[in-house]
Amino acid sequence: MRDRWTADDPEVAAMTTGGTAATRTDVPAARNTLRILSYLAAQRGPVPASTIAAALALPRSTAYRLLGILAEQGFVLHFPEARRYGIGIAAFELSSGFSRQEPIARLGRPILATAVDRIGESAHLAVLHGRDVLYLVEERARRRPSLVTDVGVRLPSHLTASGRAMLAALPAAQLRALFPDRAAFAERGDTGDVHDYAGLRRLLDETRARGYAAEDGAITPGIASVAIAVLDHAGWPAAAIAVTFSRDAVGEERWDTLAGDIRPFAAQLARRISGRSE
Structure with a gap:
């Protein structure tokens, strides 16, 4: 006897009868549920169901039905007074599981090792943690000195590349x-x-115009770094890859080239984080 869910639900039936239909249609309800979660995660705050439906080109009835199921399971919070929906505790628990498994470090370590082999300078992988950066991976190049950016070290983000x-x-x-x-x-x-927000804005405007970040002696005298952000599928900075070097050995005229050398490795990690094929 077939399971009743297989008999009653054509989407489940497709998944349990060889997967042909599931492969062809990607199971619309599952896909739309994930699209809703991804959309909510990218917003700055809760949004109305009508906005979600319009942004994702979903029928309102479908959006309300899926939001109701997500709310029942704790992945979405409904704010009835504001008539809006936001990310729920269950989704936060998923993100906590993501942090516990350290996937960014696991995905980034081999990429960083390859980058160091090709570039010949020490490199590290860091993430934002509040106003600090937290260093997850460090790969030291041969015959290069040890750095303060060891794994687990935190430093003020605005001072580091x-x-x-x-x-x-x-x-x-x-x-x-x-x-x-x-x-x-x-x-x-x-x-x-x-020293202040205005100065930070000017510095970051220069960083965006240049196409990469740099610091020169702000952490260790005589040591400089250049860095490229690793952006997730929503365009948010999930991490950054930086190369650190002696200021005397690598003059500022070479920093553009060095940043260009880092960029493909940052793009590779971004693809891996977002689950896209290489």
């Missing part, structure tokens, strides 16, 4: 929330640090 690359990819509102006043700007001696 990795942090600046990721901050430059954030919306203005998010950036302002991270740096609401001068007290948010940690300093490391007299290194030309950014």
Whole structure:
């Protein structure tokens, strides 16, 4: 006897009868459910169901039905007074599982090792953690000195190339929330640090115009870095890859080339994080 769900639901039936129909149609309900979650995750706050339906070209009845199921399971929160929907606790738990499994470090480690072999300078992979950067992977090139950017180290994001690359990819509102006043700007001696939000905005404007982030002696005197942000499917900075080198060995005239060498590795990691084929 067939399971009743297989008999009653053509989408489930397609998945359990060789997968031909599922492969051909990608199971519309499942795909639309994931599209709704992805859309909500990319928003700055809860949004009306009508906006979700319009943005995803879904019938309103379909959007409401799927939002109701997601709300029952805790993946979506309904704010009845505002008539809006946002990401729920169950979705947050999924993200926590993502963090526990350290997939970015696992995916990034072999890419970073290859980058160091080809470029010949030390490199690291970092993520934003509040106003800090957290270093997940470090690959040291042969005959290069040890750095302060060891795995597990946190540093103020606005002082590091990795942090600046990721901050430059954030919306203005998010950036302002991270740096609401001068007290948010940690300093490391007299290194030309950014001291306020206006200075940070100018620095990040320069970073976007240049196409990569750089720092020169802000963390360690005589040591400089260039970095490229790794963007996820929604365009948010999931991580950054940076190469660090002696300022005397690599002059500023070579930084553009070095950033160009890093860019394909950042793009490769972005594809892996987003689940796209190589």
